[in-house]
Amino acid sequence: MNSIVNEPLESRECLRPRPDELGSSGFAELYAQNSQAIYYLALRLLSDPQKAEDATHDVFLKAFRKLDQFRGDASVRTWLYRIAINHCHNLKQAWQERHLFSNADESIWDTTPARTDSPLRALETKELGQRIQKTLDQIPSEYRLLLLLLADKELSYQEIAGLTEQSVDAVRGKIHRARKAFAAAFNQTA
């Protein structure tokens, strides 16, 4: 199987338009190029299609309001991801405070045996999305975010490190553990 995963992240081409290219006329293009990535991130972080829809709308509206503040020292995709991550984080925090939600012991995934070199098998059904959501909901939130960002081919390790506020080496180490946690949880949901 020709795997795109083997492609080094550093070699991936990033969207880097200049700030002056982002006039209001370019906003539609910005939405067209990035809405899929932002909606998917919101959907899998919030576990709710309606909330993800609202969040995507709010993220792009914030971006529209702050277009003049975009300095161009990061890619547009990274900038939008930062807004989206903060927005989803705030929504989840507010929701957790209201519902006194507590995560299960997250360290369990570091000791759960799971092979990361064996393929993940899934049937091509409409239930796949539900299974992925269930898996993501079970693993630590940090791992969830790292894997979702890693899944975007346009992001480099450097950008993922910037978005998650840690070093590239830390990201590499955590991604290994995140893959392991995901594989263990995914196999349990079968």
Added chain:
Amino acid sequence: MKPERKLSFRQQTNEEQQARVAETANTVENAKEFNSAEELLRYDAAQTPVPAAIAQRLAASTQVESANKNAGKPDPGPWWKRFLR
């Protein structure tokens, strides 16, 4: 009559078995393998359409924003800031 009945029952069972085998073969054909979590997520993302309603809502919201800007109205800010004013 009895043997015929048995035969038809056997035939039915065979048909059921064949249907089950075909279904299993179909399922195996449809099964997908992913080398990593991110590959699976990438596939899932590609299968997840963005609701068209977002673009419609966003178009309406940005129109209001632009109209307010053109009319010289200041950004009202978040609701809680307006509430504390």
